[in-house]
Amino acid sequence: MKRFQQDVYLASGLRTPFGRGGGALAGYDAIGLSVPVVQAMAKQMSNGRPDLVLWGTVIPSLGWSNIAREIWLDAKLDPTVPSFTAILACATSITASFAAAGMIGGGTDVILVGGVETMSRPPIGLTTATVDRLRALFAQDPAEALAALGQLTPADFVLPVKGWANRITGRTMGDHMEETAKQWGITREAQDQWAYDSHRRAAAGWDGGFFDDLVIPLPEIARDANVRADTTLEKLASLKPAFDRTSGKGTLTAGNSSPITDGAAGLWVVSAEGRRRLGTNVPTAKLIDHELAAIDFADGLLMATPYAIARLLNRHSLRFEDIALWEIHEAFAAQLLANVAALEKPGWISEKVGIARDFGRFPFERVNPNGGSIAIGHPFGATGARDLSQTVKELAAMPKGSKAIVSVCADGGEGAVALLENS
Structure with missing residues (x-):
């Protein structure tokens, strides 16, 4: 199955350090936080001019209607570049990359894509x-x-004050996820272990220099502020439930949930010609295919991505073991674990997705090798671009032909998944 008329590639972009809510980046608005990113990315091109800009943010502002255009003009870059805004909750910038991929061709070879959130x-x-x-x-x-x-x-x-509650249900994503965790038997211990591992991997990534060419330092902060290299399972276990505080069965805490975060992130969507224009210093990977899914809330507000993953793998006759790298957004440790539990449960894919195939054992050891959103942070609009850029760099270091899945759940019962290949 061929998704695009010509080859489409993603190239690692740049992002700000991700700051804690109310912390070092709290003085920025969404435009001001994005401008340094697009300015730095423009310098990665020989002429500094992409053919198009797509940018998104989830928390609305009455101060602007097309944040992509406002950012581009405030960055003092070529005003003849068209710019428009995309949004799909936490999957905003990954979905923007899919939209951009569909626009490659006919002289459009380089598209700058990204997103931002100033949750403070x-x-x-x-x-x-x-x-x-x-x-x-x-x-x-x-x-x-x-x-x-x-x-x-x-x-x-x-x-x-309600953590951006879902309009229809009046409940936050954490409220919904507590219910899903109970349904899937996701224990507090498993959630804390995943959170601990996320911090450990992200800290190792920073210490080893992995993020050095993906993150531009700002005057206020040079590294992700949420990563806690000194966290322990004991510290995580001591935290009280953050959402279900009364039943005595709550398992989601501030420690095993993604934190309130400020940040902006971008990446490139390019043709083969655009790939050459970026040069050899920017890691790239081919975008093979993508899938969006939407489900009824009754199946779990953040449970759409397993549907998308199953459809995407089935379309390409792939099993879990054929994917060398998995980048799964960590809105909550319970969400990631429940997503995988669904994929692994015998008969679930057949019953829910209508695909009667055995996808094999899920390789947890290949997930988020440099940490995920629990440790790095989750500025809604920026997360997809951060995930994709990180994946492209990780995948580029693997053997040719290696494949990656990037999965981002979203409020509203939706999810977005990409299939990449080192090519």
Whole structure:
């Protein structure tokens, strides 16, 4: 099966260090945090001019409608480059890369893709009823409307106090994931072990220089702030449940969940000609195929990616063992473990996805070798680009023909998965 009319490649891009919520990067807005990334990436090209820019952010702002264009212009780069915004919750920038891949050709050879989130600075909005009331007052009597502004109460505001709860259910992703963890029997011990390993791998990656050419230092911070090289299983076990705090059965904690994070990340989507324009210093991998999935919330808010993985592997007659590298987004340790548990459960793929095949043993030892979102952080819009860039560099060091799967779950019961090859 051939997805594209011509070969499409992903090339590792650059990102900021990822900062803790309320920490070193809290003074940036989404545009300001993205500008250094696109400026640095433009320098990777001989003429500094891509053919197109796609960028995304998940937490909206009334200050702009097309953040991609705002970033590009604020970066003082060639204003004749078209730029537009893409969004799909936590899968925003991986999905943007799929959209970009479909636009390669006809003279479009180099597309800069990325995303950003400044989770430290979520906007505070007004309820629809309050907006309607104030709008009517301003139309009738501006002075009375201004006086009404001073009389607003907390009930008039939409405050970001529930961890960006799902609009339909009114529950956070953590609330939903607690339910899924119980359904799949994902223990607290297994979650803490995965979180510990994520920190250990990310710390080793930083110490070994893996991230040096993927991360641009900022004046406030030079390395990812969330990575805890000194964490222990004992420290993780001491943390109290963060979502289910009353039943005595809660297993998700601040330690085994991805943290509130600020950061921006980019990558390149290129043709064979665009690959040559980037030069030999930028690692690349062929984008073989991709898959989006959407499921009913009843099957788990963050459980769409196993469906996408099964379909993608089946389309190419691949088994788990044929994939040399797995980069699976860690929204929560429980989510990653439940995603894999579904893939491994006898009969689940046949029943849920309609594919009657044995995909073999899942190779946990090949997952996230340089750490994942629990340790590195999860700025919603930036995570997909970070995952893809990291994967491309890891895959480029493997033998030719090696394949990788990149999987990112998303709020709303959706997920995005890519199949890459070192080619």
